[in-house]
Amino acid sequence: MTQNTDNTQLLEALRSGDANAFERIYLQMGEQLLHYVHSRIQNRAVSEEIIQEIFISLWMRRHDLSIRTALEPYLFSAAKHKILSHIRSEKVRRRYAEHFALFVAQHHANMTADLLDVADLEAVIEERIATLPPKCQQAFRMSRFAHKSIAEIAEEMDISARTVENYITKALKYLREALSRGQWTFVLIGLFLSCF
Structure with missing residues (x-):
């Protein structure tokens, strides 16, 4: 039996809700997928989370899977989408973190300067009113x-x-x-x- 035939049978068994088929898919492909994701993200914990999400999604959607190619390309495509999504969200988080840090730094500096300005302003106003x-x-x-x-x-x-x-x-x-x-x-x- 070829690997493609084996994967096709595993996929059919998965669609029917066979937990053993799901476990076999995980054992066959989990490590490869983890290596692929980790090589792109360079963070083991995040990579493991992504793999878990992929396999949870695979199991949750098992009855409605419409995989036109083999199972392996499907899972690697899912991993690629997860990687891109993670990178985008990290960029957004980093950008917001940088903007927030800048805002806090500027706000703190302005607040200190304004406190000094208020004291000076009060003195100047009193002097002018006089x-x-x-x-x-x-x-x-x-x-x-x-x-x-x-x-x-x-x-x-x-x-x-x-x-x-x-x-x-x-x-x-x-x-x-x-x-x-x-x-x-x-x-x-x-x-x-x-x-x-």
């Missing part, structure tokens, strides 16, 4: 630090709401111009210096 006219300073501090509304500031300062708006607009414009000359590029500026 150069504004007294009533303009007062209206701005009440708006941005005490979080009071235009109406509340107008009432407390005994001035019109329009005047309060003018004071705050003047202060914001002055601070924007003063800070635009520095390196203040993070979001805090946009929030702090937004309009009413």
Whole structure:
């Protein structure tokens, strides 16, 4: 009996659910397939997992197998697809890992820099506010630090709401111009210096 005939009979026995036929196929071809996969992947544990997946799939699909060639080319083709799939997924994992590592490194560096910038920014803002006219300073501090509304500031300062708006607009414009000359590029500026 030739090997092809033997494999054809094994395949027929496998289709009928013969566990002994499955075991014989595994014993005949498992080592060759493992050697083939390992030679491409260079990782014994992963190679063994791939071989297990191939044979589990073979057994699970035994009743519906449509193998037009011999069993050996079919199994090696399955191994090739598994290898390519593994390589693709490894590349994706590696790429994401690299991107994540870069993101963490940049985020950590930016966070440290931003903490320093915040302290510097607060000092610069306070210094600039101190150069504004007294009533303009007062209206701005009440708006941005005490979080009071235009109406509340107008009432407390005994001035019109329009005047309060003018004071705050003047202060914001002055601070924007003063800070635009520095390196203040993070979001805090946009929030702090937004309009009413």
